[in-house]
Amino acid sequence: xxxxxxxxxxxxxxxxxxxxxxxxxxxxxxxxxxxxxxxxxxxxxxxxxxxxxxxxxxxxxxxxxxxxxxxxxxxxxxxxxxxxxxxxxxxxxxxxxxxxxxxxxxxxx
Amino acid sequence: xxxxxxxxxxxxxxxxxxxxxxxxxxxxxxxxxxxxxxxxxxxxxxxxxxxxxxxxxxxxxxxxxxxxxxxxxxxxxxxxxxxxxxxxxxxxxxxxxxxxxxxxxxxxxxxxxxxxxxxxxxxxxxxxxxxxxxxxxxxxxxxxxxxxxxxxxxxxxxxxxxxxxxxxxxxxxxxxxxxxxxxxxxxxxxxxxxxxxxxxxxxxxxxxxxxxxxxxxxxxxxxxxxxxxxxxxxxxxxxxxxxxxxxxxxxxxxxxxxxxxxxxxxxxxxxxxxxxxxxxxxxxxxxxxxxxxxxxxxxxxxxxxxxxxxxxxxxxxxxxxxxxxxxxxxxxxxxxxxxxxxxxxxxxxxxxxxxxxxxxxxxxxxxxxxxxxxxxxxxxxxxxxxxxxxxxxxxxxxxxxxxxxxxxxxxxxxxxxxxxxxxxxxxxxxxxxxxxxxxxxxxxxxxxxxxxxxxxxxxxxxxxxxxxxxxxxxx
Numbered sequence: 001x002x003x004x005x006x007x008x009x010x011x012x013x014x015x016x017x018x019x020x021x022x023x024x025x026x027x028x029x030x031x032x033x034x035x036x037x038x039x040x041x042x043x044x045x046x047x048x049x050x051x052x053x054x055x056x057x058x059x060x061x062x063x064x065x066x067x068x069x070x071x072x073x074x075x076x077x078x079x080x081x082x083x084x085x086x087x088x089x090x091x092x093x094x095x096x097x098x099x100x101x102x103x104x105x106x107x108x109x
Numbered sequence: 110x111x112x113x114x115x116x117x118x119x120x121x122x123x124x125x126x127x128x129x130x131x132x133x134x135x136x137x138x139x140x141x142x143x144x145x146x147x148x149x150x151x152x153x154x155x156x157x158x159x160x161x162x163x164x165x166x167x168x169x170x171x172x173x174x175x176x177x178x179x180x181x182x183x184x185x186x187x188x189x190x191x192x193x194x195x196x197x198x199x200x201x202x203x204x205x206x207x208x209x210x211x212x213x214x215x216x217x218x219x220x221x222x223x224x225x226x227x228x229x230x231x232x233x234x235x236x237x238x239x240x241x242x243x244x245x246x247x248x249x250x251x252x253x254x255x256x257x258x259x260x261x262x263x264x265x266x267x268x269x270x271x272x273x274x275x276x277x278x279x280x281x282x283x284x285x286x287x288x289x290x291x292x293x294x295x296x297x298x299x300x301x302x303x304x305x306x307x308x309x310x311x312x313x314x315x316x317x318x319x320x321x322x323x324x325x326x327x328x329x330x331x332x333x334x335x336x337x338x339x340x341x342x343x344x345x346x347x348x349x350x351x352x353x354x355x356x357x358x359x360x361x362x363x364x365x366x367x368x369x370x371x372x373x374x375x376x377x378x379x380x381x382x383x384x385x386x387x388x389x390x391x392x393x394x395x396x397x398x399x400x401x402x403x404x405x406x407x408x409x410x411x412x413x414x415x416x417x418x419x420x421x422x423x424x425x426x427x428x429x430x431x432x433x434x435x436x437x438x439x440x441x442x443x444x445x446x447x448x449x450x451x452x453x454x455x456x457x458x459x460x461x462x463x464x465x466x467x468x469x470x471x472x473x474x475x476x477x478x479x480x481x482x483x484x485x486x487x488x489x490x491x492x493x494x495x496x497x498x499x500x501x502x503x504x505x506x507x508x509x510x511x512x513x514x515x516x517x518x519x520x521x522x523x524x525x526x527x528x529x530x531x532x533x534x535x536x537x538x539x540x541x542x543x544x545x546x547x548x549x550x551x552x553x554x555x556x557x558x559x560x561x562x563x564x565x566x567x568x569x570x571x572x573x574x575x576x577x578x579x580x581x582x583x584x
Contacts, residue, residue: 036233039166041165044165050280053247053279057239061138074388087392093305
C-alpha cells in the first residue's frame, strides 16, 4: 500500500471539467478517490482520502462531508499525520547469522 | 442444540421475540447506527435488529445488537432469556470448568460458495459498510473474529489467537487494525515484524454467538478460544481450514477475509468512538491487505454499535471478562467467591472473597491488577466480603460505606500499565491504580468495630417466598 502523501495542505485545484476538485473534508488533501458507487440506483458514492484515510458517503450530513463545516477538533494536517505516534511501535529487526534481517531491511528500503 | 452459525442464532432470537426484522428502507447513515444506539437504550430485554432494505444496496442485510441485551446473551448460551445476570455469569463459569473441549473439523464450509481473489477483491462489493459514530474516521468492521498464529510456533493450536479488533476500511482491499499492546495479536505481530515478515491473518465475520463471546474473553496466551467455545457450547466448536492461509476459522461464518498484516507498515488510523465512551485515534497503526474474500450467498453483515455505555459491547464483554478473572484468581486463592468486571471491560473490578488472614483481601486485590487482563485494565479494584454480592451494587456501596477506611484500606499503585484507550491515562498507556479493601478486617488486623453486624432475620427467607407468591396472586 502506498504511504500517505504528507505534502503541503493545498486548497482545491480545478477538476477535469473546470469543476472544483473534491477535497478531503478532514485534511483538505486533493488525493481523494471514489471507492464505490451505490449498486442500486447509484444514489450515493463513498469517497476516501488517501492521505488521512477519512471516508464518507456523499449522502451524509454536511458536517461530515464539507471542509468548512467539519468539526475543528477532528481535523488533521499533513504535519499531524506525519508526527502521529506509532501503535504498536515497529520493533527492531532481529539480527541473524544468515543476514536475513539486513536483507529484509534492504528489500523494504 | 448449539448454533452452527449466525443464521441459526437469529432464528432462535426470532422465536423468542428478540429479533426485529426491518423491511422498510433505511439509510446507511445515520439510520443503521442510530437504530442500534437506540436499541442499546432499551435495556436488559432489547432485541437484535436485522435491516433488510438499506438505501443503495441491492442485497445487503445488516444484523445489529445481536448480543445487545441480557436476554440475547442468555439465548447465546441457550439459557432461558429471563435468566438473571448473576446466574448467567455463574453458568458461564461452570461451563468454563470443562475447558478445553477439542473442536470439530468440518468439511464444506458454506463460506466457500463465493470467492473474490487478488485484484478482484473489493470489500464494498460484499459488505454494506457504513459509519457508526458521527466523527469516526471512516467505516469500520468491529465484530469480526480476527485469527492469527504465532510465527515462532504456527502449529501450536492454543497459541493461535481469536480476537476482536477494530478494523478501519481503507479502500477496496485494505484495513487499518488496532492490535492493542496487551493483546495476543500484538505478540504475533511483533514476532513477525522482528523477522521482517508479513503476518498471515484470517478475519471471520458473522459467527455463531459463542465465537464472539470467546473472542472477547481475555484468555491466557496458550489457551485456545475454540476449545473454550466447545466448553461454553457443551459441544465441540465447528471449525474449517481457511483456503488461502490455512488458519483455523469458524466453520459457519458469513464472510471470510484472508490476507496479511503488512510487515513494518504504519498508517494514520481513526478516530473511532470506543467502548470507553470516548473517541480514540490519531495514531499510526498496522495495515492489513486482503488477498481473498470467501462468502456465503446473500451474506449477513453483523455489526456492533458502541459508544456511551451501556451498548452491545458491554453485554458481549461482561461475563466473558468476569469469568477468566475469577478462574485466574481462584487458581491461587480458592477463597475468591465471585468477580464482577463488567464495567468498561473491567476497568473497574469488584471481587468478593473470604479472608484467610489479616491483609488477605488486599493481596487478592493486588493479584487482580497483575493478572494478564490487569495489565490493561482493573484500574479500580474493590474487594468485598464473601457475603456481599459483587453484582448487587447497593450491597457493594454498603460495604464501601461501612467497611472501608481510607486511612488504611486504600492501596495506591502509581505508574501501572493501562490500555491506551483509557482517556484518563497520562502518559497514554500509564495510569495509577487503586485497591479499595472493603472487607471486614480479620486477625491479626483488628481495626474498627465490626463484631456486631445486623443480619436478616432467620424467617426472612420463608417470608420472601410467601410475599412473592402473594404478589403473583394479586397480579
